[in-house]
Amino acid sequence: MACLQISLPALEYNVTSLRSLCSSYGCAFMLVFKEAAVRPELFRRMREWMPDGRFGLCDFPRLPLEIPAGLRGYLLYLTEEARLPTVAENYFALYQTSTRALEALYQHGRASGRRVRVILPVELGDGRDGILPEEAEVLGPWLRARADGLELLGVSANFACIGAAAPTREDLGVLLDVRRRLEAAVGYRLEHVSIGGSDVLALAAEMGGLPEGISEIRCGTAAYLGVYPLDGRPVPGLRDDAVRLLGRVVESRRKGGRLRVVLDVGTVDTCPERLRPLSPCLRFLGASSGYSVLDATDCPQEPREGDEIAFGLDYRSLAAAFSSGHLPLRMVEA
The missing domain is CATH 2.40.37.20 (D-serine dehydratase-like domain)
Structure with a gap:
């Protein structure tokens, strides 16, 4: 019978190597495993290799995901309105761009007495989800007015998922500028500035590091396959047989x-x-x-x-x- 074979030593090596690599750039490492609810047996093993419990996840309404205490589950995908109260309770923070969804989360946060943590994805050329950089001037004051129910943790950007353009130094500058403008509006520092997917590793290697202020790299493909997704080149130091x-x-x-x-x-x-x-x-x-x-x-x-x-x-x-x-x-x- 056909199967998906996972070499646990190879996968652990890649995850551990990526944690060390991101640390050398001054960043945290988020392991993206959107299919955790479908593959709970593998998710259990991978949690042993991530001491800070930082996972990028996806919500499957028909497959509830048990998120144990101590795990920082970030919900990377935009969620339908009916599911928002549930995911707000289950996940550490939610990626969200819709003001309608953010308003619903705000109302939930006020009603529950616990502010909902959110991260704003920013569109930098991939063509998928994300606010436009110029929206920061409008969204910043809007979020500040809802600070009793929403806690803006920071911003993120995704590269080479829908589009075929590799991330650039200029893209990271735009992201950091959006962070700065949002900070000015909400009145506090945004510590979370996250970039993904795995092709950002190639940019970091080319630059010899990352600009100050980038706090996290999100990766999945590099961990599982040991390659850069855009062109399939091997990521130096990683195994391709996991x-x-x-x-x-x-x-x-x-x-x-x-x-x-x-x-x-x-x-x-x-x-x-x-x-x-x-x-x-x-x-x-x-x-x-x-x-x-x-x-x-x-x-x-x-x-x-x-x-x-x-x-x-x-x-x-x-x-x-x-x-x-x-x-x-x-x-x-x-």
Whole structure:
């Protein structure tokens, strides 16, 4: 049966290395694991490697996530209004851009007697969620007027998630300027200035550090795959074997003069067309919901039915595999 294999020593090494690297830049490290509710057994293990409990998470209404005491769960995704009172109680802080949602959180904070911590994502070219930098002048006074129910912790920016542009030094300058303008409006220092995803590591390495004021780096892909998401280059010092997808051969037969191998991995499990066979002799031909087909004609050893074939993943195939309820985990201790 196909499975997602996790090398726990390799993953722990990457997480520990990223914590040390971010510390060398003067930043905290947030481990992004949006699929924690889907993969609670892996989440339990990863918490052992994150002593400060700083995780970037996602809310799945049908899969409640138990967040233990001491864990700093940051809800990275915007949440529908009906779920806001629940997530406000469960998570340490919420990323939010909608003034309607912020107003609902404000009302909840006032009613509960506990201010809701929020972080404002800022749009810096990725094209996803985020306030525009020029909105700071309006939102700052608006938030200050609601300080009895909302606590603004700071700002964040996301790079190379929807868009294909790498982060730049200028982007970080804009983010810090938004922080400064919001500080002037709310009347206190905003300690939280967070940047992600993993491609920010390449910028930090190129710059030899990060500007003063950047307090956190958020990463997921670098920890799981050991690569920069934009171009797939290895992140120096990290392992690329922490996660593998294993498919089992259910048919191996010559058809039209070519050896075709059918695997029990399909689109319900991951994005098969984005998988990378570790054996270079294999070539992807296509996939349906439950199967993938590879050309194995050039392989020196013919794959047999029952054999396992290992694949590397990229950001999208990893996210789909983590989220799939059809694909079991195989956690390897050695």
